[in-house]
Amino acid sequence: MNPNVTPPSQSAFGAVEAEFDALTSGVAALSANAETATPPETASADATQTQPHPSGGAKPRIRIGSAPVHASAMQSAESATVDALSGAGRAGAAPARESIFDVREMSVSYGTNTAISGVTMQIQRNMITALIGPSGCGKSTFLRSLNRMNDSVKGFSISGQVLYHGHDVYAGSVDPVEVRRRIGMVFQRPNPFPKSIYDNIAWAPRNLRMKDDLDRRVEYALRGAALWDEVKDRLHASALGLSGGQQQRLCIARAIAIEPDVLLLDEPASALDPIATLSIEQLMQTLKHRYTIVIVTHNMQQAARIADRTAFFSLEATSRAGVLVEYDDTDVIFTRPRDPRTSDYVTGRFG
Numbered sequence: 001m002n003p004n005v006t007p008p009s010q011s012a013f014g015a016v017e018a019e020f021d022a023l024t025s026g027v028a029a030l031s032a033n034a035e036t037a038t039p040p041e042t043a044s045a046d047a048t049q050t051q052p053h054p055s056g057g058a059k060p061r062i063r064i065g066s067a068p069v070h071a072s073a074m075q076s077a078e079s080a081t082v083d084a085l086s087g088a089g090r091a092g093a094a095p096a097r098e099s100i101f102d103v104r105e106m107s108v109s110y111g112t113n114t115a116i117s118g119v120t121m122q123i124q125r126n127m128i129t130a131l132i133g134p135s136g137c138g139k140s141t142f143l144r145s146l147n148r149m150n151d152s153v154k155g156f157s158i159s160g161q162v163l164y165h166g167h168d169v170y171a172g173s174v175d176p177v178e179v180r181r182r183i184g185m186v187f188q189r190p191n192p193f194p195k196s197i198y199d200n201i202a203w204a205p206r207n208l209r210m211k212d213d214l215d216r217r218v219e220y221a222l223r224g225a226a227l228w229d230e231v232k233d234r235l236h237a238s239a240l241g242l243s244g245g246q247q248q249r250l251c252i253a254r255a256i257a258i259e260p261d262v263l264l265l266d267e268p269a270s271a272l273d274p275i276a277t278l279s280i281e282q283l284m285q286t287l288k289h290r291y292t293i294v295i296v297t298h299n300m301q302q303a304a305r306i307a308d309r310t311a312f313f314s315l316e317a318t319s320r321a322g323v324l325v326e327y328d329d330t331d332v333i334f335t336r337p338r339d340p341r342t343s344d345y346v347t348g349r350f351g
């Protein structure tokens with residue numbers, strides 16, 4: 001197979017590829033002058049600082065609601081929400097943090113099955129938020145509902161609100177494609193396209209008409225995912241020749257290439273060996289200076305190592321719907337949780 005000619009949507013990769021396709025499908029509907037977003041400025045000393053910048057400096061805009069909204073405006077006091085959970089009621093609480101997401105009473109069903117019920121939580125900017133809990137408690141459902149990845153799932157329905165920079169991502173006037181461009185996603189299983197390393201990264205920018213200086217954009221994304229040094233001499237070799245850990249970093253690079261604001265990761269290291277897992281974890285720590293990260297993990301040690309905030313989900317005893325039991329700073333969840341269900345779970349007495 002020539003890895004360069006198979007359009008993702010037509011290849012045999014089926015479901016996984018369709019997921020990524022869904023992230024960027026409908027891009028033709030985006031206006032011809034779709035802006036290339038400038039990665040958020042950061043004063044942090046992360047590795048990405050020295051990378052070439054792919055865009056020409058246009059202000060990031062997002063079409064949430066009826067009119068394009070400047071990202072800077074979305075981060076204004078008007079739209080930023082203050083995290084009511086960040087230490088509320090605790091002595092010596094941390095200062096208020098800016099929230100990217102303000103989820104209010106989110107309930108999700110698939111047909112008649114309620115997957116999650118009444119979840120209210122805020123997700124803070126430039127932090128790693130881990131979602132933990134037993135299988136089937138709705139972690140993936142919650143994550144995928146943040147960027148409308150569940151829209152095409154048969155029987156999916158949602159109630160409540162998901163406010164992203166203060167804007168309801170499920171409002172009728174919102175363009176789901178733009179939502180997914182701003183809120184990128186990486187899946188459990190590395191899912192590179194059967195294309196070259198270069199074309200994997202370049203595919204979405206090309207489709208989103210972010211074609212200016214594509215070489216620099218590819219380098220920027222690969223450096224951001226800490227993969228550049230390993231692949232710079234074989235950019236036109238098939239991505240399928242990479243190791244599992246490299247493939248997952250390639251998928252992270254692919255998500256970064258379209259300059260999202262948020263990265264959602266659903267068990268990104270569960271198929272990787274400990275060394276590759278460590279490298280993904282180190283990468284998360286670097287990326288959080290630039291992005292807001294939400295990660296689902298079954299690995300308690302991983303959550304404890306990398307997350308600033310941790311949300312424990314569980315199944316409600318009678319309804320069997322997923323509920324948010326406790327959400328707090330990670331050290332609180334792991335060392336002094338308030339709810340006995342959290343304590344049982346993190347100490348391994350349950351689940």
Ligand SMILES: Nc1ncnc2c1ncn2[C@@H]1O[C@H](COP(=O)(O)OP(=O)(O)OP(=O)(O)O)[C@@H](O)[C@H]1O
Nearest residue numbers: 110113115133134135136137138139140141142153
């Ligand atoms: N596409 C779907 N169609 C129908 N039901 C679904 C779908 N996806 C998830 N569900 C149901 O929603 C509930 C929550 O599933 P979800 O995958 O969100 O849980 P999870 O916490 O991510 O589990 P795991 O840890 O095993 O990945 C389960 O009852 C599941 O069967």
Ligand SMILES: [Mg+2]
Nearest residue numbers: 139140141296
């Ligand atoms: Mg899951």
